[in-house]
Amino acid sequence: MSYCKQEGKDRVVFVTEEDHNAPAAVSLPEEDEPPAGLIQPDGEINWACPCLGGMTTGPCGVEFRESFTCFHYSTADPKGSDCFEPFSRMTECMSQYPNVYGSKNDDREMPKDELTSEDSSEIGHSEVSAKA
């Protein structure tokens, strides 16, 4: 059984587990806009997706986009095999910025960890502190 006390203008309620096992009398409405994923409903690529991390905004962003667009619309088999040119330009660009696009860097973190509010999976508040 829960109980409640009043401290001035603040009310405090202590609830037991049993009370909270029952389903809530109120419910939240459905989310009207689900967070956008990598591919938009019309098939276009969502460049602002946090999953892409800093790839689109970095110094090699344009090269990355060209390669990824080519891959996305590629109809060859295997997919993307006709995109060698853009990919090689991208890797060449990335090799000029090793600190940004490090291959197996333990010291450096991908920038995508810093974006907070968009992520639907907030694992822990201290991760938020790392993210943000």
Place this chain on the structure above:
Amino acid sequence: MFRCGSLASRIAQPSSRVARHGKARGINRSHCDRGYSNASKKPMTMNDLPQPQGSWAKRHERMQKKYNLQLAVGLGFAGFTLFAAKQSGLVNFYFGPGKLKFGKGVESKEQEAAAVEEETITEPPADVESEALPETPAETPLAAPIDTESAAAPSAPVDTKPASAPPTPVEVPAKPKQVEEAAITESSAVVSKSEEDAKSASTAKESAGKVSDIPEHVPYLIIGAGTSSVAAFRAIKAKDAKAKVLVISGEGENPYMRPPLSKELWYSDDIEATNKLRFKQWNGKERSIYFEHEEYYTPVKELATRENGGISIVKGRKVVKLDVHKKRAFIDDGSEVSYDKCLIATGGTPKSLPVFDNAGEDILKNVTLFRSVSDFQRLHNVAQQGKHITIIGGGFLGSELACALGYKLKATSGSVTQIYPEAGNMGRVLPEYLSKWTTEKVKSEGVEIIPNSFVEEVKSAKDEKVKLKLNTGKEIVTDHVVVAVGLEPNVELAQSSGLEIDDTHGGFRVNAELEARSNLWVAGDAACFFDIKLGRRRVEHHDHAIVSGRLAGENMTGSGKPYWHQSMFWSDLGPEVGYEAIGIVDSSLPTVGVFAKATAKDTPKAVVEATGESLRSETEQVADTSSLMHSSDPHAPLKGEDYGKGIIFYLRENIVVGIVLWNVYNRMPIARKIIKDGKSYDDLSEVAKLFSLHSE
């Protein structure tokens, strides 16, 4: 019928009474004393009438003088009361439209000009005979402008300490025409003064080679290189792949994250890493506080010509003026940039206290207004030496620093004291019972807490120490003082560029799309924006900086979206206790807190003793469940059954406008939805069920 006066003797001696009575009645009437005075029984004569004491005219004059004096004193006092009421802002006579407000320095000068005019206007209605009371107060405002003028000058180039509080910040109503004229002449005088100062400051700088670096024109200009700027330029680049973005950093650093400066950086054991501003995240990986590596940014020289665009950071410069109509920015070294879209993300400067503003150099070298990386490095050095540090301020920054320093100084055998005017830590954010609990927690981290106090006087003591004298009379001798009493948004651009400032919240006034004017946006700490759900507000948190920066960036590339995604914030008081919050979290609002009651099965991870009991950090492992009762009657909280975890709802007119998740994690999306709904609920305990408090 009145008989004899000696009633007492009559009652006492009835026998004699009877005898005497008989005598008085009949025989010897002349002995009866009826109590009349024995005055002479002569009849009245004309001599008994009152006689004239002197000239009537003289007396009349004397009386009139007395009455006139009373009238004069009365009128004078009434006039003084009206004047005092008007000056103190108690009463607004609404003689005319209010004055334009641009900033602290200019505002007080306009006030003095208007105040002087106001006095001449109110003089005629006052009584002619009254003393020169209205005139003397006019003289004191005239003396004040001298102070504000000297204060306005140094404020433009370098703002290490904000100017002292303006005298009587009051809406002084005055005749519109005179005010406008005065205002225009005043503001133009100050503008030319600040530009002069800026130019003289720039000539002192050795910026000869760098001036040519800044391109003539840039499509996207961002003023300020903080968290909002980062979110903005990322959003811009995501939408506009080949965008060229120029970021101007007044502080001279690459953009960095601010929260670790008062949290993670203090808890790492690796001194080397801390000196390089690197810290360990919760997942064990180390990272730098800087958002991006230096290589990420395009050198300023190359920006204009780089085919794929880029993001360049200009360090150590400030934008002093914006011509919003012509879209030109004027930089303090004399160069100019024209832009297509501009974002102001200037953030804020830590507030100071008047006692420190007037202190001498020898004291100020031991005082830190904590905000930036250089402040952190300075304080870290002091902490390494195991000194005594005093923190003034009991809000987020003050409390976090207190816990962090408490932790750090254990190893170096230093000590920390925290002074604040509220009754408990986070007194303005958390409801009283939680604030009390938080204070106990901070105490357990080894901090000496002095609540309900503020510093009245500061003196230097021997051995380069500082002596603080509090309003309670207590004196503290300390090695270093950290001031964390709030943030003043950097709005110097408003007055030079014709931008509006909000007087309630401070900061640039912008609409829900974060626009101040055409092609000009403001984001972050400096933006006072219209929140469609919660009303106009200004938020000084990290997540808000990111959300608003991103929104501004998207709007700069043409989205036109309003602020809808509610930002959250969090605070860590040491590694064990933390909470997340969203919306308006102000302790003056009525709150409803729903806490999970600990039963025999439930052992909260952070066991907290009920308020009033001493706190021991070692009892974290096992809660003393034997003393718990599974009773249904209302009773005082027992050990273990207390504020372990819960949800606190902040209500405004019965609608939930803010939520604090106390030791409850992963539930922020639910809280966000509740705020977005903006409904009023009958039973908030039902709403709390949505958070599944009891599952882990």
